[in-house]
Amino acid sequence: MLRYLRLYGHFMRFSISRALEFRIDFFFRVFMDLAYYGIQIAFYQVVFLQTPLLGGWDSRQTFIFMSGFLVVDAITMTVVSNNLWFLPVAVNRGDLDYYLVRPVSSLFFLSLRDFAANSFLNLLFAIGIFAWALSRASFPLTFASVSLYLAMLLAGAFLHYMMHLIIILPVFWLQSGSGLHAIFYSMSRFMERPDRIFTGWVRKVLVTVFPFCLMASFPARLFLEGLRWEVLAHFLAVTAGVFGAILLIWRAGLRAYSSASS
């Protein structure tokens, strides 16, 4: 465990020094993510000009949810997104060999090698928006409830990472991964809205098979509506299921991997 932490420390150092070599790009990227945050805030401001409630939540509650998904998004952008973006390229070009021969977990190496320093700055902004949204809460905050919410958002970020990975893993059997990334980013849109607006079979799919509604909505529900064990159990069961599926598909993918480049 300590060895992995030390290794991650090296990853962070290299990534930060590399990011600072391209300073203009670094700040452009920070600004781009800030614009994305601004767009989300503006979107909900305009929506609440038209309705008093959305999925059962008022504007203050919805902003708490929204700030939560910005934190989830910022965590994944900082820690794993760059790595997952290049995973299909590594498989396609045969560059995966480089990771497989290392004396550490190949999934660890592939998922965490690049730490996005610019997104870390955005994570701080997202945390600021999160604190602002919490400060407007119309109910008393306790240390326990805020800690649970943060822990659930971390779990939501882990689920977000796993869903991205599971959607791009078919690249072992396909030729190109860019279509797979497009599917993931298209589906991520469902994470950005409160889960209760979705109904019928679409909702069932979004809380089980493609659990995008679990990543930010369920943590917000537990925070805003009190701890409900069945909601927590559902969240943990789906997360465990997706994790198990990833291990199976990853091993099958490595068996199908030929090292040949195209």
Add this chain to the structure above:
Amino acid sequence: MNVALSFYLMELKKIISYRAEFWLGFAGNVLSQFGVAFFLWKAIFAARGGESIQGYTFGGLMLYYLLVPLVERVVHGQEMGYVSAEIYDGSLSRYLIYPVSYFRIKYLGHLAQATVFLVQLFLGLALFLAVFHAPFSLSWQALARTLPVLLCSGLLFFIVTVNLEMLAFWADNVWSISVLHRLASHLLGGGLIPLAFFPGWAQTLLDWLPFTRMVSFPIRCLLGQVGNAEWIRGLGLTLMWAWLFALSGALLWRKGLKGYNGVGI
């Protein structure tokens, strides 16, 4: 003319050779945007009650949201990075000795993509009308107004994109600026929420900015919501912005080429 046609046809062939990825991207993007909007507005109509909001019925709003990704694809044309990549790797040099303007070649690529996306737009529209029986019929007059608007909006988007991509002569990466441009045109052009839902002062301001011309204006033309005077004014504003950005683009190109060495990164 023959050279231009050859470039155009070559670009079309390139698009068609990656069919699975092309249709996967199309279906994923359109269905997710439409799906999220469907449930969001269903919840808003349920919470608020009433038949319409800001003049939009639920059916009308769904048609608008179906048209947003379809029209954006036609206006956006090709993916980002087609100019900056060539500046970074030095492959821009080979175009400089071609007997055809570099930007004409790039615009033909844009037009080829837009042509295919236009077919998708009409397929999507036909499917929507067949499934939902929406209170909307495509008139020849609306179609005749929309096609030149799409052409001019696409030209404006292309010129703005090329301006931003040419910053690659100086900046080490311009991908994030292009993403920012797309995000801005999506929100401020009425792609995320129709402009009628914005406060009055914002609608007045946005009407003068170029973003509206890239999303909301072509959609409203297609839906037959634009009269003669507004159509002429809208088209005029689109061409005025295109001309302004073409001027700044010409300046950037001249300055950029002076510092360009063709070595590549």
